[in-house]
Amino acid sequence: MRKLITAASLWYLLLGIDMVIAATEGREIFNLNREWMYKCGDYCGAEQPLFDDSGWESIGLPHSFSIPYFMSKDFYVGYGWYRKTLQLNKSDLAKRLFLEFDGVFQEAEVFVNGQLVGKHVGGYTGFCIDFTPYAVAGDNVLAVRVNNLWHPTVAPRGGEHVFSGGIYRNVRLVKKKSVHLDWYGTTVTTPSLAMNGGRSSVVRVEACVKNASVVKDLYTLVIAVVDSLGYAVTSCSQTQEIEAGGEFVYDMITSAIEAPALWSPPSPALYTLVSKLYNGKCLLDSEEITFGFRWFEWTADKGFFLNGNHFIFRGVNVHQDQAGWGDAVTEAATQRDVRQMKEAGFNMIRGSHYPHSSAFSDACDREGILFWSEAPFWGTAGPKVDGGWTASAYPVNDKDVDGFEADVLRQLEEMIRIHRNHPSVFVWSMCNEPFFTDGKTMPGVRHLLKRMVDKTHQLDPTRMAAIGGAQRPLGKDRIDLIGDVAGYNGDGATIADFQAPGIPSIVSEYGSTTANRPGKYMPGWGDLGRDEGWKGREWRSGQAIWCGFDHGSIFGSDLGKMGIVDYFRLPKRSWYWYRDIYAQVAPPEWPVAGIAARLRLEASKINDIGADGTDDTHLTVTVLDIEGRELSNSPDVNLRIISGPGEFPTGESIDFAPDSDIRIQDGKAAISLRSYYAGNTVVEASSPGLETARLMLSFVNAPLYKKGESREIENRAYVRYRNRVENGKLQTYGMNNPTFASSSQKGYTAGLAADGDYDSYWQPEDKDISAYWTLDTERRLDLHRVKAIFSGLANYRFKVEISSDNIVWQTIGDYSHLSREIDKIDIQPDQTMKMRFVRFLFLSGEGSVRPKLAEVQVVGIVTE
Template sequence: MNIRIGIILCLLTCFDMKGMAQHPRERINFNRDWLFQLGDHPGAEGMRYDDAGWERIGLPHSFSTPYFMSPQFYMGYGWYRKHFTIEKAGDGRHWSLEFEAAFQDAEVFVNGQRVGRHQGGYTGFTIDITDALRQGDNLVAVRLNNLWNPRLAPRAGEHTFSGGLYRDVYLVGTGAVHVAWCGSYITTPEISAAHARVRVQAEVTNHLDSACEVEVRTLVVDAVGRGVARFVQKQQLAPGETRNIDQSGLLRCRARLWSPENPYRYRAVISLYVGGRKADEYITPFGIRSIRWSADSGFFLNGRHVYLRGANVHQDHAGWGDAVTNAGFYRDVRLMKEAGFNFIRGSHYPHDPAFYDACDSLGMLCWSENPFWGIGGSDNTPEGSWNSSAYPTIAADQGPFEESVHQELEEMIRIQRNHPSVIIWSLSNEPFFTAPATLQKAKRLLKTLVNIANTCDPTRPAAIGGAQRPLDSNRIDKIGQVAGYNGDGGALPIFRDPGIPSVVAEYGSVSAKRPGNYAPGWGDLAVDSGHAVHPWRAGQAVWCGFDHGSIAGGQLGEMGIVDYFRIPKRAWYWYRAHYRNIPPPEWPREGVAAGLRLEVDKQSASTDGTDDIRIMVTVVNADGRQVSNSPPVDLEVLSGPGVFPTGRRIHFAPGSDIAIADGQSAIECRAWYAGDCRIVASSPGLTSTSTTIRFTGAIPYRPGITLQNNGNPYIKFTGERPDTAMRHFGRNNPTFASSAAAGHSPGFAADGDPLTYWCPLTEDSAAWWMLDMEKSVEVDSIVVDAETADDCPYEIEIGLNGHWTPLDDVKDARARRTIPVAAMPGRYVRIKFQGRCKARLSEVIVSGRILP
């Protein structure tokens, strides 16, 4: 039976002209009461379609929920349906649906009529539904797929690509004359100790059938609501016209500048008047701050030098996958802030608007990135998977792909441009992982993206993220205004003091299950011991902040300093100790487990899908102290509306996908109906405990009456065959060495050019060279192209999790040798030369299959 939800929209009868309401703008949360079904269902856009067997869900929602870091996930179609009521239609009111994102190809229908389509999974969009509405009952249906598409960005990545309406949706009603979607753009072109000039640009649309004069009144208010600037301007708009109306002026008081230490924000209240009546009101928070990037002295905020100490962050959370609440994003940013970081790289796509709101409010500088990226091992990958060449290899796909990248960049900037936390637009991540024949086209695309970014927002520079290859004349790091070097890029001589503003965009890459080691894991920055702050380097960001799901398997996904359940590993405490001088806690030890302790991050949460409550369970001894024992634990909702990603019960077990480790586990609980919720934690032989939390909202939960999905057991997805294709690693993967002669960097042994080579310093008596494949690989063979003296044997080792296994001893001067390997798992290949000798290593190629 279809669910019909009445949304009472109080459209006043007092109009100056058709469509000019006294209360003109409404933005209604549209997350509750959807129906969902996996698969493609012809006719599901129709009002009379039978959806009685569909799943009842709330947004945000993922195809993959419940999800716990599996490298495999459902790929295909899914449908969403929702009924809603409009009290009046056809009265000049303008209606749209605003989606914060949908992964990744969304077709939207209202009352059976196709009203729009959006392609691209990480940016928001708006769909005008005015002409499709009717008075009374209405239906919105969304046909969505997450299929790999050669013409959409990204074409590759190491995370996962689950489909879904995984961010918030809003129904927006306005008058016929209104500010367009994300239509304000606020800058502060002049900032001094005495004053600040604020410039407010607003895109105003006239949907009336006739021309009208619009009076634009902008009031800038401070954090407590006091007016500090006011602008008024009149413009004549033709019917159907959208015009950018530009206003500016000085604040009437000294500006308070936004910074990580004082994240102060103002609001611009843009009011439109037509015929003396208010036609629209649009409110935009913003901050006043200045930024400057320097090639020789780093980054400056408000004229003060700031070294960027940061972390890379993916978006998915345990159980819920990509379908994270706004509260979840706030906790993520707060965790990074509490560790002492002042900078986040949003890897490697535009994140949820709430993520940037959290950065604004908590004071976290942010690197925002467009989803144009590639990954290693894609050289021989046929078109058709998320491991493909970053730039299309088929000519017919190239034009549409470039349009996709352009579109997503423009949308990213439009959506995020008013956030003071965003200090740069990154155009890519490691786009050099593209088929060699496409590299020049990829470079041309990057140059075009720089122009687009500078045109859309000239107040922030454009960066090339992951710019540490190629090492020859095809360098991409200087295409943009800032370079971000990943992995060995922070250590390679060619990129040290590069003559362009730069950051180490990724370092570390240490795989560890919680609790892990109390150490920073400098990894690629070990050459600097991590602490060295070079005057020409703007900062550095650890890979990575949180564990996340990865198509490359758990080894790659478990590189966070916080685990997937958002419990810090010991590395997080190391950063907090060194960046904030807070000593680490006493680590739990094995003891006699007696009971459980429940803790919540807050006592109540709203029921509109933007909020949740994080629940942590801890194993304790008889004195109430945490112990490291990790028995199986159950959390169960005994009463009330709360649900976990697995329904009303979730089972934690050591070593499982839903893990308990070091005596703790955690999960997020949410609800779409109001009421008190009692949750109990139990474990065999231990004393149980319970807690009561409250969900607040207009619609109460009624036991036995309220229809919601209370059961969603976890079954690890295995429907798609694992990736068993043979991959080639080496070209452009990170490389390291004991030393390097001038002009013979370690990277020259993995650049695809047999004429370039690595060689050690002549005084190096224990020379070695190492390749990082950046994922766990079942190695099949290794090709070594080397020249050594007869008395210079070398040993080849394969490394995984700190353990090295030798393969072969060679006392041979042959230029090229293929060493078969008996399906040995590894992430690193190291070649060790015995004694001081002349050695040239021109190319190393590793063949193998990615391990799940």
């Protein structure tokens, strides 16, 4: 018989006593996102309690150095300081006091009352600091020194995203007894579920308890598994003596749960593990962990299976940043992102290319979407020079190797520790495209990946280890077979050598279609469109589009605007295409130009919006005609707070314009609004000559806003950040960039013309009478030169063309009437030409000499 479980009934459930005698209430958790003082830069003595921060900016968390941020490729790199006062009483000093950070990019030094209490390096994983010895009754000054400096021993050393600094995720104060459950110290598994075909399973719980007291004693851990209705379906307990200053990992297995509700994307059934730690009948600590019953199987020949059923990934890659706020988004904004991808019919998200927040995993759990969680071992094209975010993925200096490998393994372990209980997480990915590294470091890359895979198997034997972005190299240094699963990006989907590779695999990126909203009503399959490759192969588990949302990129907005939803979280027409095909929801009628008459203002949430930095509301402004029909007209629009609390990333108001970084397009504009005070807020949308629109919003769970008494927000005028150092340096692209061809002879695939090896080459099939080869630099460049080398001398007839969109092409070299044999070309245009793609179009007919293209290089300057 199931019992309805409450905190007070858990001990009764197991031991049959009439009541719980609890001298304490266990742990206490306090959100610390409100009322911080912030200053950009580095300041001597800012950790000291008496330091004068009265001239600093009053801010709330989550926060980024870059706010307000709107997709510029440049961002501030340096230091920032945060300060806050905590109130503690005498009874608090008898407890263990912890600061929990969900994410700080990328190095944090934490001070309490002028004393350094802890450090953390790594921008995408949380950490916990025990500051008990430094606490005092009364005011306690918390100061955090943060930097986002590039460092040779910290991952990632390179990536195409932006790397803004800041305390960009939540912070909490947690008070516990001296004997307590450790931070993310509990693992929940269902070891017999698969062998029983999902019909029943025990639950295994491994929970680390720490005894920070001076007394050795007996401690009882009581656990219960609770279903979605609040009923306990199984429970057990274990008593253990723990030494003073020691710790113990309880290993408990419950009785079997019959016919558990299985977690899957169509039916994301969740259970809760309730854990309570007792000394006798005294409750010391408690926690609740959400988990699910599901199992995976992944085979090289048949693909992926979930709960025994064949499953095809309809996936999407997702970065975490959003318009205005950059990486510093709320939990609610994170949940909207996941929900928006689910609404379009996607069933898998790849967390590109770093560990996302625990709130993101939780949203995947609850929405029902599988989550590919990725460590930040990341590489990108560009100059492999230390000191910047295009550096070699793996260190070029021997002195940095040990530190870097230790850092990567530590961040991998932190990712697994934090996310391991989430049922949505189905694989741990080691990396993304680490082959973008100095050539001589490839042995080191392979060695580190093997260490990561072994570490993953040790930490979590229930999930596989993937090599993400494994489509290069093509020769002896190939990395795709190092792990249990391979993820092939871009042209990796169609490289002949990787067809049925003998290892479970997915296309982890396809598409890469740059578009401003609204864009075209199309899927953007890219090379997957050939021979209907998007339908998958029996051995391939599916594919994930690049990408879900526009995002900031160090290579400019062209690379950042590849989402099916724009940076402001408004869908492009490609999102509607997927929703139509995947979720069977027909697209709306597209707006057209007309006579604008008024504005409509809508919010994702109007009432009970949390004012603690975990919640916000997404506002959308739409241009309408007199009849209320949506128009594509895009006039200048202003959003401003008329009364009450709240802030946009720019302060109390924000301006949208069609030719601005803060854009209105296709008749719509949007932005998120948050508050750190409770109260009613009136927001107005206005545009010259149009009827205005207003909304009343209600914020809760914070002190009431009182005009003239509460801290007023500061307006933050948006100016696109420019690096002081001129960025206009020539850079070379080609090696390991995506390549596409009309056809390929077996063993002479397209990627061999961009692998850095002059002895290898691409060659089309003999029957291909309209052969072409294309290189995607994945950057918008001001072209300086195109160089190509052929294998041997030959009299080829061809043209060299460039394009910014892979649609409209411009000839820069015409060799169609070549009368001599050549082995190389070097094209240097007389004027600046913008491009992203270069294509070699061969004009020879069937039976003529087949071209042998050995290597192509493109030299240019990255531009917006």
